[in-house]
Amino acid sequence: MSESFVIKSADLLGAGRQDLLIADGVIAEVGKVSAQGATVIDGDGLIALPGLVDLHTHLREPGREDAETIASGSAAAAAGGYTAVLAMANTNPVTDTAEAAERVFDLGRACGLVDVQPIGAVSKGLAGEELAELGLMARSRAAVRVFSDDGHCVHDARLMRRALEYVKAFGGVVSQHAQEPRLADRSACCHEGELSGRLGLPGWPGVAEEVIVARDVMLARPTGSRVHVAHVSTAGSVEVIRWAKSQGIAVTAEVTPHHLMLDTTRLTSYDPTYKVNPPLRPAEDIAELRKALADGTIDAVATDHAPHARHDKEHAFAEAAFGMLGLEQALQVVNTVMVQPGLLTWAQVADVMSVTPARIAGLTGHGRPLEAGEPANITLIDPAASVTVDGAASHSLSRNNPWHDMTLTGRVQTTLLRGRPTVLDQEVSQ
Amino acid sequence: MKHLLSAADLTRDGAEQILATAAQMHDVQRREVKKLPVLRGRTVVNLFFEDSTRTRSSFEIAGKWLSADVINVSAKGSSVSKGESLRDTVMTVAAMGVDALVIRHHASGAPAQVTDWVDASVVNAGDGTHEHPTQALLDAYTMRSKLGDLAGRRIGIIGDLTHSRVVRSNLILLRTLGADVTLVAPPTLMPSGIAEWAAAEGFSYSYDFDEVLPKLDAAMMLRVQKERMTGGFFPTPREYTVGYGLTRERLRVLPDHAVICHPGPMNRGLEITADAADEARSLILDQVSAGVAVRMSVLYHLLGGGMSADRGEDRSAARTGAEGRGATGGMSADRGEDRSAARTGAEGRGATGDMKA
Numbered sequence: 188m189s190e191s192f193v194i195k196s197a198d199l200l201g202a203g204r205q206d207l208l209i210a211d212g213v214i215a216e217v218g219k220v221s222a223q224g225a226t227v228i229d230g231d232g233l234i235a236l237p238g239l240v241d242l243h244t245h246l247r248e249p250g251r252e253d254a255e256t257i258a259s260g261s262a263a264a265a266a267g268g269y270t271a272v273l274a275m276a277n278t279n280p281v282t283d284t285a286e287a288a289e290r291v292f293d294l295g296r297a298c299g300l301v302d303v304q305p306i307g308a309v310s311k312g313l314a315g316e317e318l319a320e321l322g323l324m325a326r327s328r329a330a331v332r333v334f335s336d337d338g339h340c341v342h343d344a345r346l347m348r349r350a351l352e353y354v355k356a357f358g359g360v361v362s363q364h365a366q367e368p369r370l371a372d373r374s375a376c377c378h379e380g381e382l383s384g385r386l387g388l389p390g391w392p393g394v395a396e397e398v399i400v401a402r403d404v405m406l407a408r409p410t411g412s413r414v415h416v417a418h419v420s421t422a423g424s425v426e427v428i429r430w431a432k433s434q435g436i437a438v439t440a441e442v443t444p445h446h447l448m449l450d451t452t453r454l455t456s457y458d459p460t461y462k463v464n465p466p467l468r469p470a471e472d473i474a475e476l477r478k479a480l481a482d483g484t485i486d487a488v489a490t491d492h493a494p495h496a497r498h499d500k501e502h503a504f505a506e507a508a509f510g511m512l513g514l515e516q517a518l519q520v521v522n523t524v525m526v527q528p529g530l531l532t533w534a535q536v537a538d539v540m541s542v543t544p545a546r547i548a549g550l551t552g553h554g555r556p557l558e559a560g561e562p563a564n565i566t567l568i569d570p571a572a573s574v575t576v577d578g579a580a581s582h583s584l585s586r587n588n589p590w591h592d593m594t595l596t597g598r599v600q601t602t603l604l605r606g607r608p609t610v611l612d613q614e615v616s617q
Numbered sequence: 618m619k620h621l622l623s624a625a626d627l628t629r630d631g632a633e634q635i636l637a638t639a640a641q642m643h644d645v646q647r648r649e650v651k652k653l654p655v656l657r658g659r660t661v662v663n664l665f666f667e668d669s670t671r672t673r674s675s676f677e678i679a680g681k682w683l684s685a686d687v688i689n690v691s692a693k694g695s696s697v698s699k700g701e702s703l704r705d706t707v708m709t710v711a712a713m714g715v716d717a718l719v720i721r722h723h724a725s726g727a728p729a730q731v732t733d734w735v736d737a738s739v740v741n742a743g744d745g746t747h748e749h750p751t752q753a754l755l756d757a758y759t760m761r762s763k764l765g766d767l768a769g770r771r772i773g774i775i776g777d778l779t780h781s782r783v784v785r786s787n788l789i790l791l792r793t794l795g796a797d798v799t800l801v802a803p804p805t806l807m808p809s810g811i812a813e814w815a816a817a818e819g820f821s822y823s824y825d826f827d828e829v830l831p832k833l834d835a836a837m838m839l840r841v842q843k844e845r846m847t848g849g850f851f852p853t854p855r856e857y858t859v860g861y862g863l864t865r866e867r868l869r870v871l872p873d874h875a876v877i878c879h880p881g882p883m884n885r886g887l888e889i890t891a892d893a894a895d896e897a898r899s900l901i902l903d904q905v906s907a908g909v910a911v912r913m914s915v916l917y918h919l920l921g922g923g924m925s926a927d928r929g930e931d932r933s934a935a936r937t938g939a940e941g942r943g944a945t946g947g948m949s950a951d952r953g954e955d956r957s958a959a960r961t962g963a964e965g966r967g968a969t970g971d972m973k974a
Contacts, residue, residue, distance in 0.1 A: 381810025381817070387725040387747030387785060390809045457726030501704035503724030505745065 197230025201533030238270025238564030243489035250279025268566035283319035285327035292329035351412035371395035393421035404431035422475035459507030494585030522597035656685035679912035753786035768795030776839025
């Protein structure tokens with residue numbers, strides 16, 4: 188029998204204080220619980236949420252273990268309150284076979300800090316030409332359900348249509364990186380507008396995202412397929428998704444912490460830390476994204492955690508790698524920009540960061556209610572702590588943290604994965 | 618003033634000072650012995666990530682005529698593909714003991730990034746599609762030599778404005794000098810967000826060259842690069858010339874006193890006809906000769922003095938002071954000379970006398 192714990196007097200989803208008895212990896216009892224024989228975790232002043240689930244993580248292993256490994260990314264995830272992450276397929280080699288998916292899955296389980304669930308590539312080698320072995324990945328031990336060519340848009344309408352149809356056989360979903368390549372090519376790196384004009388940076392117009400979102404929801408409509416829009420960044424995409432949902436189209440969408448908080452003016456310094464794809468958008472888009480997350484048009488917060496070795500970021504802005512870290516700050520950012528201003532309740536945070544992402548990804552053991560008999564995947568957060576982010580203190584191997592030196596509200600105190608503390612009093616267990 | 622990264626780094630007074638010193642330097646150029654001792658012992662590296670014969674040689678001559686040691690480093694080709702980061706490349710060069718880095722880079726913002734990594738002064742010699750402040754200074758210098766004070770003068774900048782680094786610097790500097798600027802291009806070659814930008818900064822823009830033309834005191838024609846012709850920015854070169862070229866017909870509409878500039882290299886027959894280019898009032902060769910004088914002035918103000926030329930007066934004054942005191946004996950003699958020369962330069966009088974000595 189494994190060690191049992193009692194979480195004393197935590198506020199469950201902000202709905203009231205309870206004790207939680209954790210034994211054998213599950214929540215054994217909720218209410219007023221005797222601590223006898225169990226290790227006490229003080230939950231006073233803390234909010235308890237179901238363990239967070241990230242639909243969009245780049246772990247870089249295999250291929251770029253200098254930037255992140257499954258172990259270091261798992262530690263960063265646990266520190267951020269996550270109990271499951273979906274690992275994007277754009278590794279080297281690409282996760283486009285059952286064997287590759289199982290390898291990622293097994294390395295994640297061996298590390299044991301979070302459940303690492305591989306995302307399979309839609310197309311072989313992310314080349315956008317032929318379907319990868321979607322069915323074999325689905326049947327593998329990794330039971331892949333989410334497929335994405337992230338980093339590349341599945342821009343060929345016929346390939347996208349076939350992928351959407353095909354994954355219906357096993358309840359899969361295609362997560363689309365919406366970027367029409369003729370409107371925003373690989374050089375595009377700054378929101379197209381007045382600032383890109385002034386800075387002389389190649390523009391990435393919002394419409395390049397919006398036309399793909401619009402096309403994809405129309406492709407999903409006749410087949411009844413599920414389509415998921417990764418990292419929605421513009422008000423126009425929100426409009427399209429809102430309309431599609433009103434039509435009963437099976438579309439879901441995620442927004443990143445950085446698109447909820449950081450605007451395009453960060454680029455005036457040409458600091459490549461702020462280079463990300465899709466790019467940071469103007470304040471008006473940010474306001475719409477927050478509204479859409481609050482009203483349910485956007486279903487989930489996903490980090491797009493994208494570690495990069497320092498030397499891949501220390502180039503001229505246009506030549507530096509795309510992406511920024513997110514796992515350790517996501518919950519703090521959501522607290523700071525959504526919960527504290529009253530846009531989301533803690534119950535809604537549980538929905539957008541755990542329950543809904545788990546449902547989209549088909550992870551049945553995650554995103555469960557905090558009730559007796561449920562798996563003990565739990566995150567405890569101190570909602571009032573004021574934290575100045577120190578990028579150098581990250582568990583990630585990379586340092587491209589856009590929140591470095593900023594002050595955010597909230598701190599993850601403890602994370603439990605199936606009843607075992609992966610983080611206890613801010614310390615990641617090994 | 619420590620760096621010149623953008624035309625926005627210059628106040629009106631600062632720009633006036635640089636242009637006044639440039640005039641003195643221009644006089645020196647006409648002498649048989651052109652060398653001035655003001656930057657003796659200082660090292661200037663031209664770090665060029667992109668080919669540019671004219672700008673590089675102009676900076677090289679400028680540095681040499683000021684007696685600096687000038688080294689050209691070509692870092693052509695993407696550093697990404699070589700596996701070396703921009704930071705590595707720059708730190709390696711800076712570690713050799715460099716007083717000024719003159720940087721040309723194919724990517725916007727690279728010179729600004731470099732200032733975070735090195736102590737040397739950085740001069741932006743053209744970055745991507747962003748800025749080229751010394752080009753703007755020499756354009757202003759040349760226009761002033763024909764038009765006098767530019768305050769209230771109407772200046773049109775016509776051509777491929779999206780991909781031009783010259784337009785941004787010129788727009789900013791000309792407005793600092795009080796000119797009334799109009800950008801002219803087809804919508805596909807206007808900078809992104811031009812309507813918001815123009816409204817925020819109070820300049821104008823037009824898609825109609827013929828409407829703007831009769832009111833101009835100066836027409837600055839920018840190059841339309843060959844690759845734009847296949848990029849779908851406009852249908853054919855012929856159509857571009859009809860809409861936006863400085864043709865023989867338009868030359869007749871341009872007021873008699875107006876001047877024509879082109880930062881080069883020209884596509885004769887596309888954005889400018891041979892007639893226009895060769896017109897007596899064309900300043901195109903003057904622009905090239907002014908280039909050396911202006912760059913001498915910039916290097917002199919950055920390395921020799923001219924502290925009040927920038928917007929961050931206190932900071933750079935403090936720096937210069939600290940450096941002066943901390944310098945070794947041999948160096949401080951040089952710096953003493955520099956400082957006195959700078960003072961006279963700043964006053965705009967007697968600098969030539971000093972330089973003769």
